[in-house]
Amino acid sequence: xxxxxxxxxxxxxxxxxxxxxxxxxxxxxxxxxxxxxxxxxxxxxxxxxxxxxxxxxxxxxxxxxxxxxxxxxxxxxxxxxxxxxxxxxxxxxxxxxxxxxxxxxxxxxxxxxxxxxxxxxxxxxxxxxxxxxxxxxxxxxxxxxxxxxxxxxxxxxxxxxxxxxxxxxxxxxxxxxxxxxxxxxxxxxxxxxxxxxxxxxxxxxxxxxxxxxxxxxxxxxxxxxxxxxxxxxxxxxxxxxxxxxxxxxxxxxxxxxxxxxxxxxxxxxxxxxxxxxxxxxxxxxxxxxxxxxxxxxxxxxxxxxxxxxxxxxxxxxxxxxxxxxxxxxxxxxxxxxxxxxxxxxxxxxxxxxxxxxxxxxxxxxxxxxxxxxxxxxxxxxxxxxxxxxxxxxxxxxxx
Amino acid sequence: xxxxxxxxxxxxxxxxxxxxxxxxxxxxxxxxxxxxxxxxxxxxxxxxxxxxxxxxxxxxxxx
Numbered sequence: 332x333x334x335x336x337x338x339x340x341x342x343x344x345x346x347x348x349x350x351x352x353x354x355x356x357x358x359x360x361x362x363x364x365x366x367x368x369x370x371x372x373x374x375x376x377x378x379x380x381x382x383x384x385x386x387x388x389x390x391x392x393x394x395x396x397x398x399x400x401x402x403x404x405x406x407x408x409x410x411x412x413x414x415x416x417x418x419x420x421x422x423x424x425x426x427x428x429x430x431x432x433x434x435x436x437x438x439x440x441x442x443x444x445x446x447x448x449x450x451x452x453x454x455x456x457x458x459x460x461x462x463x464x465x466x467x468x469x470x471x472x473x474x475x476x477x478x479x480x481x482x483x484x485x486x487x488x489x490x491x492x493x494x495x496x497x498x499x500x501x502x503x504x505x506x507x508x509x510x511x512x513x514x515x516x517x518x519x520x521x522x523x524x525x526x527x528x529x530x531x532x533x534x535x536x537x538x539x540x541x542x543x544x545x546x547x548x549x550x551x552x553x554x555x556x557x558x559x560x561x562x563x564x565x566x567x568x569x570x571x572x573x574x575x576x577x578x579x580x581x582x583x584x585x586x587x588x589x590x591x592x593x594x595x596x597x598x599x600x601x602x603x604x605x606x607x608x609x610x611x612x613x614x615x616x617x618x619x620x621x622x623x624x625x626x627x628x629x630x631x632x633x634x635x636x637x638x639x640x641x642x643x644x645x646x647x648x649x650x651x652x653x654x655x656x657x658x659x660x661x662x663x664x665x666x667x668x669x670x671x672x673x674x675x676x677x678x679x680x681x682x683x684x685x686x687x688x689x690x691x692x693x694x695x696x697x698x699x700x701x702x703x704x705x706x707x708x709x710x711x712x713x714x715x716x717x718x719x720x721x722x723x724x725x726x727x728x729x730x
Numbered sequence: 731x732x733x734x735x736x737x738x739x740x741x742x743x744x745x746x747x748x749x750x751x752x753x754x755x756x757x758x759x760x761x762x763x764x765x766x767x768x769x770x771x772x773x774x775x776x777x778x779x780x781x782x783x784x785x786x787x788x789x790x791x792x793x
Binding site for chain 2: 389390434435436437438439440441442443444667668672673674675676677678679680682683686
């Protein structure tokens with residue numbers, strides 16, 4: 332406890348420029364990478380903005396992810412917490428050993444090797460989408476016609492969810508992530524999605540396929556309610572996240588002609604380009620939140636038992652103490668250790684799938700349309716500012 | 731250099747297999763870490779350190 336404690340702040344999501352985290356986060360990080368923050372329910376907790384302290388908290392078993400301990404960082408988060416805490420199978424909000432029970436059943440399905448084996452199928456899905464875009468002719472909405480359907484189709488095939496129902500679950504999951512949803516809309520969306528997947532789980536009990544839902548059922552280790560919860564989590568996580576990275580990443584590259592040209596000229600840069608876009612954009616722009624189960628000295632400060640810490644992944648990934656010229660996009664940058672997928676035992680289960688989807692998606696799109704450009708002025712592209720996952724609402728493109 | 735892996739702490743994120751495929755793989759069954767080569771060559775030491783550094787669960791260490 333060597334430094335004076337700075338005054339508390341309240342979290343903001345409002346950005347001055349579309350691709351950079353709110354400037355206040357950077358100022359706060361400079362002053363104190365871990366500082367007091369006033370939560371929406373009156374709780375006095377903490378905000379972590381520095382890379383090292385964010386990583387330290389996420390890796391520390393003294394901090395819990397369980398929903399019943401969490402305080403909402405923003406007023407809009409209050410209503411979703413009660414719903415999430417009462418949903419079995421939402422292992423994102425569990426601690427060990429309960430978390431371990433779920434995660435262990437799933438990790439074998441998402442290994443680097445297995446995701447690599449999916450490449451031909453993902454390439455085919457991607458090229459089918461591009462064929463359809465090309466046949467319909469420009470302009471196209473890259474979100475609707477490319478970025479959303481690719482990961483959505485892939486996660487449906489992995490889980491064994493009929494893609495024909497995509498309108499329904501895409502609408503529900505979008506409502507679940509949006510802070511503009513009313514309490515009513517939020518509750519309705521979760522009921523609808525749970526009901527839909529619960530029905531599917533029952534069907535797969537009778538008629539198993541080779542998807543993940545049937546695989547989980549066959550282990551005999553989870554109840555139908557738990558399998559439903561896991562399926563809800565994977566379905567939302569599997570398509571909303573990569574979809575936003577594909578569209579926002581394309582928007583970013585189109586605004587950086589030199590970086591785009593470098594990638595077009597040398598496609599072998601795609602591995603570092605994907606990591607750099609993940610770092611630079613870090614689309615989980617709110618949270619996660621952890622709560623101390625006991626007094627914990629961390630980053631030179633004392634977090635008391637019961638206090639919540641909001642971990643700003645997007646601020647951490649722009650920390651100059653970790654990344655040189657952090658606000659510059661450099662597709663050739665070799666700087667491992669970004670926290671775009673989080674850190675610790677909850678680090679994204681599907682990250683290797685997301686990497687494969689992005690590598691294939693960006694390259695196939697650039698190859699197919701050498702003249703790809705925005706179909707509207709850049710400043711007219713509307714951002715998804717008020718969602719748990721940042722991105723673009725629509726991305727009108729031409730070629 | 732010697733690599734130690736604690737499969738009990740591993741969460742199967744696959745960062746080691748992605749970063750240093752010549753040193754690590756993942757179990758087909760539960761995705762947890764498999765060390766392919768516990769004593770990396772001198773040329774592989776930097777990659778091994780990097781893999782340890784990016785492991786999200788602290789399951790890897792070197793001595």
